[in-house]
Amino acid sequence: MPADDIQAAIEQFATELAELRMLSGKPSFARIQNLSKKRHQEDGTTTKAISLPSTTASDAIRGKRLPSIATVLAFVDACHRAAVDDGLIIDEDHFALARWQQRWTAVRDLRDRDFSPPEQTLVEWDDLAEDEQLAAPDSIPPSTNNYRDAASSPDPSPPPRPSTSAQARIERAAERYADQFDYIRREPRRDRRRHEYDLLDKLQEVVSLATEYEQYEERGRRRLRNRLTFADIYFEADSVTRVNFVSATQPFTVVPVEYFAALIAAEIEYHGTGRLSDTEYVLLADVYERIGGWMLELGLFIHAVFVYKRAAVIHYRNEDLVAQERCELAGARARRRAMVPSFKSISMQATDLLCGYGYLPFRMLGWMLAQLVVFTVIFQFLTYQPLAITAVDTFTNYFSPLSPADTQNFQAAARPLFLVESAIGSLMTLSFAVLLARRFLRLGR
Structure with a gap:
């Protein structure tokens, strides 16, 4: 035509x-x-x-x-x-x-319909360095699943054309990054961590080259303050789910290259030579948090840990300690999900349920209340006292151990349980006090 x-x-x-x-x-x-x-x-x-x-x-x-x-x-x-x-x-x-x-x-x-791709004239960042930065490791064969070529894609990009823009290079690098993810997601879980670390190393090499060769802060759009340079890339990535829904496309039937483009763009923006304003740092931190959620959806837990750590650093720089703790907690949970089932992973999950790795100390109050209810029910059957008196004794013993004189009228089976309750109560109270003090000191500094 x-x-x-x-x-x-x-x-x-x-x-x-x-x-x-x-x-x-x-x-x-x-x-x-x-x-x-x-x-x-x-x-x-x-x-x-x-x-x-x-x-x-x-x-x-x-x-x-x-x-x-x-x-x-x-x-x-x-x-x-x-x-x-x-x-x-x-x-x-x-x-x-x-x-x-x-x-x-x-x-x-x-x-x-009648498009014929022109000869590619886009020079890659890694070609400039004469080193293939995103080449697959020896153990990772190249994949043939390319999101941009997938017929089922609801939003294929326009056909490639000669370009020298940083955005075009980001999209090319993201395609190559997605090729490796397509292989990694089929690997056993115990092998994914190693491959993810390899990919993150390659990512940092590409970002280093990009910030060296791409003076994107000199572009006219970069002069628009309080707006991220690659806002279009972040918007496209954030719209993947919506496009899939409107197009009735099953999520992740093809590799969402937009997610990896957003990751590469955010890293370039973070390490770029251009100075970001306070508002731009806030926007970038929000982008990193969203990327962390996308990495979790893809099962790239090590990437999620990396991204949430980056967001926490930016929040610390912005003195938003509540958001910093939110990202650190999300990173800790992602790190636990990256582990293979073991005693350590189970203990970490138990710590998360108990107090959110120390970031949610008030969660312990719910566990303490549940323990008081359980011990009250047990002691009610062992002491045969009125329920009100049993509840008072249980509450008192939980926070301050009863003396031998207070338990001399109890059955023999109840006395060891009172000691157990007292030990658990002392441990829980001390832990709650330490975590609460830690949180207030962090928020008040």
Whole structure:
């Protein structure tokens, strides 16, 4: 098909998006960005999401190129919410996400029907260093499962074209990273840790090269303060689940390259030579936390530990100690899930249930109350006292051991149990006091 006809179809699609914006009261692109921060789930609930950048929303109706399906869905949903908030009378069919997904797919298929990929002129970061940084280890054969080539993908990227942008290199590196994940996820659990550590080493090598060769902070977009450089990449990754739902695609039937692109982009942004503002650090920490959740979904627990640790460092830098502890707790839980079943993993899980690895000391109060109830029931059958007196004795003994004179009228079988209860109570009380003091000292420093 002639290129002019393809461009005309893309421009027509952009015109339809612009008309939809007019029907919804012509909300500003800044408002569209704010409205896209909340996303409606299939169960009717609303969750916080990475917002659609205002510049990306503006580009969607310009018609220069076909926007991604994630951009289209977020744009349509934001326009719908703007119309509803303003009390406008609208036709719900015009805002049906499934309809727009089908319309986008038709334009994409038209664009890609007679496409022949041009000769690749993109120079890789690792080629510049004359070393293949993301090459598979000797034990990992190359995979043939490429997300970008999967026919079932609801949102394939535009065909590759010559580019020198950092974003294009990130996407290429993410594809190669995803190839290795496709092999790792089929490995036995005991072998995944080693392969994950190898991948993280390669990741740091790529990030080091990227920050050396890509002066992305000099790009015009980098001058937009309080906005992350690779906001588009993070938005696309955050929209994977939504796109799968609208497209009725089973999650993770193909490797979600967007997740790995977000990881690489966040690392480049974190290590980049450009100085981030306080707001940008907050945004980056939120991105890292989301990446940690995505890594957990993929079963990459060592990656999740790494990402949550990075988020905790940024929160510490921002003096947000509550968020720092939240990330440290998530990292500790991910580390436990990465372990093979053993006595150590069981003990770590028990510690998590007891006090959340020390980050949730008030959870111990529930366990202490449960112990008091259990001991009260046991002593009620052994002492034959009124329930109120038994409850008082049990409570007193738990925190302050009863003297021999107080237990001389009890049955012989009850006295050792009172000693056991007293020991458990003293240990639990001391542990709670230590963890509570530790938490208050951390939050108050």
